[in-house]
Amino acid sequence: MLVQSYLFFNGRCEEAIEFYRKTLGAQVTMMMRFKENPEPMADGCGPGGGPAPDPNSVMHASFKIGETELMASDGMGGGKPEFKGISLSLTAPSDAEARRLFNALADGGKVEMPMGETFFASSFGMVADRFGVSWMVIMPKPMP
Numbered sequence: 001m002l003v004q005s006y007l008f009f010n011g012r013c014e015e016a017i018e019f020y021r022k023t024l025g026a027q028v029t030m031m032m033r034f035k036e037n038p039e040p041m042a043d044g045c046g047p048g049g050g051p052a053p054d055p056n057s058v059m060h061a062s063f064k065i066g067e068t069e070l071m072a073s074d075g076m077g078g079g080k081p082e083f084k085g086i087s088l089s090l091t092a093p094s095d096a097e098a099r100r101l102f103n104a105l106a107d108g109g110k111v112e113m114p115m116g117e118t119f120f121a122s123s124f125g126m127v128a129d130r131f132g133v134s135w136m137v138i139m140p141k142p143m144p
Helices: 013-024 095-106
Strands: 006-008 027-033 058-065 068-073 088-091 110-116 121-128 134-140
Touching: 013 027, 013 058, 013 068, 013 095, 095 110, 095 121, 095 134
Parallel strands: 006 068, 088 134
Antiparallel strands: 027 058, 058 068, 110 121, 121 134
8 A cells, every 4th residue: 555645736836846856856757737638628627617727737746755756736726725734754864954954945935843953853843835835854863
């Protein structure tokens, strides 16, 4: 069994993937726009029976950050994306890299818990990036 995260960016998917490429080294493995769909959507198939999505928007994308594959889309244009009740956890190989990743994600975003030492990590912080995606960045302490 495999569980993967699927993020909906309501028109900012390509921008978000480019941000993750620059800040986290994401590698795009697949991207398809609505206009490339072999079965194009007609009017009335959009949110609430409205118009079909913008043909140039991202219907589906996959990208890897380290060993993890994430999926993303512009979705059906159903309103502002809200990433509530979920956070992506990013384990760094060092405290310096944890700080670098945290600061990169915080650029244009909102620090929810400043980076610092905890009982379980030499570096830990929480940040919502400029797209509203919540991240926990951690460099765990060795277990006794």
